[in-house]
Amino acid sequence: MRSFPLPRFSQCVTPWVLRSRLRSGLLATGAALLLGGCASQQIESYAAERPALDLKTYFDGRLVAHGMFQDRSGQVVRRFVVEMTGTWQGNHGMLDERFTYSDGKTERRVWRLIDDGNGHYRGTADDVVGEASGQVRGNAFNWRYTLRLPVDGQVYEVQFDDWMYRIDERVVLNRAEMRKFGIRLGEVTLAFTRLTP
Numbered sequence: 001m002r003s004f005p006l007p008r009f010s011q012c013v014t015p016w017v018l019r020s021r022l023r024s025g026l027l028a029t030g031a032a033l034l035l036g037g038c039a040s041q042q043i044e045s046y047a048a049e050r051p052a053l054d055l056k057t058y059f060d061g062r063l064v065a066h067g068m069f070q071d072r073s074g075q076v077v078r079r080f081v082v083e084m085t086g087t088w089q090g091n092h093g094m095l096d097e098r099f100t101y102s103d104g105k106t107e108r109r110v111w112r113l114i115d116d117g118n119g120h121y122r123g124t125a126d127d128v129v130g131e132a133s134g135q136v137r138g139n140a141f142n143w144r145y146t147l148r149l150p151v152d153g154q155v156y157e158v159q160f161d162d163w164m165y166r167i168d169e170r171v172v173l174n175r176a177e178m179r180k181f182g183i184r185l186g187e188v189t190l191a192f193t194r195l196t197p
Helices: 015-039
Strands: 061-071 076-089 092-101 106-117 120-124 132-137 140-151 154-166 171-180 183-194
Touching: 076 183, 120 140, 154 183
Parallel strands: none
Antiparallel strands: 061 076, 061 183, 076 092, 092 106, 106 120, 120 132, 132 140, 140 154, 154 171, 171 183
16 A cells, blocks of 8 residues: 555666566566565564554554665665655545655655455555555555556556565555566665654
């Protein structure tokens, strides 16, 4: 559910480089997907971790997040601050995110969230393909979705795999991996701080 930024690929991956990487990686994609599935962490392993992350409580009110986007090499290519306001009515929530990037550019994303019970969540936003889906266990939340990202007149659909971890009453850390056709494109790191008591 996240405040997930919309990094501009044009600052880190040009369309030519993206196409070239996708072509050269097609043979390895099947193996990468198989190996990646074996190595991925499981949400159930966090069930006993505390403090528990209750999305309807934590993402209610005002929050701020500081983050960065790193390309495949680990180079930090974009930094940003997100001001957020979360509101909930029953099992329906809204998270209004306003991004300010280090180059002065701004963006906005509004998530519409649904608590399906038993730790399962769904969400939509204007630039999300279909629905995002996620699951909470203990102090962790795994959130997966596909974003439409514009790159020099074309739009690419990129998969995000987000992992959030509650550290204490105010702080949640978030790491999101970006992939296309199973190929890792980069990573977004965020530190959320809850401002509302």
